[in-house]
Amino acid sequence: MPTALLPLSVTEAAVCCEPLTQETLTDTQADDLARSIKALADPTRLRMISIIAGSPEQEACVCDITEAFDLGQPTVSHHLKVLLDAGYLTRSKRGTWAYYQLVPGSLDALARVFQSA
Amino acid sequence: MPTALLPLSVTEAAVCCEPLTQETLTDTQADDLARSIKALADPTRLRMISIIAGSPEQEACVCDITEAFDLGQPTVSHHLKVLLDAGYLTRSKRGTWAYYQLVPGSLDALARVFQSA
Numbered sequence: 001m002p003t004a005l006l007p008l009s010v011t012e013a014a015v016c017c018e019p020l021t022q023e024t025l026t027d028t029q030a031d032d033l034a035r036s037i038k039a040l041a042d043p044t045r046l047r048m049i050s051i052i053a054g055s056p057e058q059e060a061c062v063c064d065i066t067e068a069f070d071l072g073q074p075t076v077s078h079h080l081k082v083l084l085d086a087g088y089l090t091r092s093k094r095g096t097w098a099y100y101q102l103v104p105g106s107l108d109a110l111a112r113v114f115q116s117a
Numbered sequence: 118m119p120t121a122l123l124p125l126s127v128t129e130a131a132v133c134c135e136p137l138t139q140e141t142l143t144d145t146q147a148d149d150l151a152r153s154i155k156a157l158a159d160p161t162r163l164r165m166i167s168i169i170a171g172s173p174e175q176e177a178c179v180c181d182i183t184e185a186f187d188l189g190q191p192t193v194s195h196h197l198k199v200l201l202d203a204g205y206l207t208r209s210k211r212g213t214w215a216y217y218q219l220v221p222g223s224l225d226a227l228a229r230v231f232q233s234a
Contacts, residue, residue, distance in 0.1 A: 020163070020224060021170040030160035030167075037163075041155040043147035046137070050147075053138040107137060111231035114224040 015087075015109040021116045036110065039086030044069065045079050049088060049102070058102040065100065132204075132226040138233045153227065156203030161186065162196050166205060166219070175219040182217065 016032040017025060025033065040046060051068055052060045066076050080100060083089045088106045092099050133149040134142060142150065157163060168185055169177045183193050197217060200206045205223045209216050 020167045021175070021219075023167065024171050025164050025167040027160065027164070030163045033163055034158055034160040037154055038158040041151055041158040043144065043151040046147045046150055046154075047142050047144070050137045050140065050142040054141050058138070102138075107231040108233055111228040114228035114231070116225055 015106065015113060017113050019113055019115055033113065036086055039082050039088065040110075042079070042082075044071070044075075045083055048079060049083065049107075052089065052100055053102050053107065058104075059099050062098045062100065132223065132230060134230050136232055137230055150230065153203055156199050156205065157227075159196070159199075161188070161192075162200055165196060166200065166224075169206065169217055170219050170224065175221075176216050179215045179217065 015036045017023070017029050040049065047068070048065060051065060052058060062076070062080070065080070066073060069076060080089065080091075084091055084100075088103055089100045090103055092101070132153045134140070134146045157166065164185070165182055168182060169175060179193070179197070182197070183190060186193060197206065197208075201208055201217075205220055206217045207220055209218070
């Protein structure tokens with residue numbers, strides 16, 4: 001689905017806040033943003049995101065994601081759940097496997113926070 | 118100092134890596150990037166960065182930073198040191214006070230990692 005067709009709320013789900021150079025964060029904004037950033041502050045989760053984001057249609061089967069890591073299935077599932085809960089991924093089941101999709105605009109929303117005007 | 122005059126190494130100090138949507142991260146890149154992100158995955162440090170980034174010349178006195186938080190001086194110093202070590206801030210002493218400056222380009226380098234092409 002092209003990003004242009006998505007309602008704004010989808011891209012705003014993952015990350016709050018105006019660019020850091022433009023607005024001093026309130027306590028609540030800082031809490032929300034720290035939570036969004038924390039979900040990515042882990043090497044395994046960053047590699048998962050980069051595998052999914054770099055796949056055709058920004059989607060990957062949990063089977064391929066698991067194969068890329070020397071980790072047990074529960075650990076892989078835990079990391080994917082953190083990324084789901086933080087709004088960076090969605091999940092759909094087709095046949096035997098679950099597929100994880102990058103939420104369009106979610107990483108760009110984070111990029112905007114760090115970008116200077 | 119205008120960003121254009123800075124050597125490239127300064128903006129590359131804080132954050133490694135090509136955009137996540139363009140390149141699958143190696144283990145080493147993921148470790149480096151996670152470290153850079155982790156330094157910002159804290160509400161207090163995000164507010165500190167936003168105070169400094171939003172100040173004239175992107176610089177703030179430690180006296181003003183301390184005043185903005187209900188925290189002891191050692192805690193404030195700890196958070197500022199994490200941001201210094203991660204390459205987002207520099208520090209200079211003038212008279213009684215230390216001043217913290219945003220490293221030009223450091224937040225933009227992080228933005229580029231999350232931006233889609």
